[in-house]
Amino acid sequence: MKELRLSFAPPMKWRDGRQKKWLESPAWKQLRQKILDRDGFSCAYCGYRAEKYQIVDHIDGNPQNNEASNLQVVCQMCNLIKHAGQGCVIVGIVDLYRKSKFAQNEIMRITHEMRSAGASDARTIRYLGLEEKVGFRQDRGYLKELYGFVTSRPNRDENDMYSKWLAYCKLARKETKDDNQTRLTV
């Protein structure tokens, strides 16, 4: 797994018309699918796998460098850690801590696992040993020393990709549960 660190994109890069146009083009969609297939739909940082709503991310941060070697799959949660400005400020569901028993990648893996098993945020935070909550600053040196936790608080923007992914997870879990129930009654 690649090392995951809290970071951010400068605000002017959050919304870019030209980039949006490219992201909607058939060429990008085809390339995106190629990378998803290559990496088995699994997040480069935490290994989380999902058929939908995974992000194909530019490793060097340059959206114009579309070489396959510069592209990787990132899950919705790890994406909010890489773009902590968005996670903490815009979407408002990422909290930052000074102390953790685990590295950032492990925090993500464990959060995915515990949340899908129904654990509360409080229980997950205790297990992860996250302590000393602090605020966001647009400062990579500051963020480098911290650990991010993606909470299950309601998202400020219900129409973003993260919310769509959450709804998709809930649906997938319900279907698994229904399958189990069917099996039990047969």
Ligand SMILES: [Zn+2]
């Ligand atoms: Zn991930």
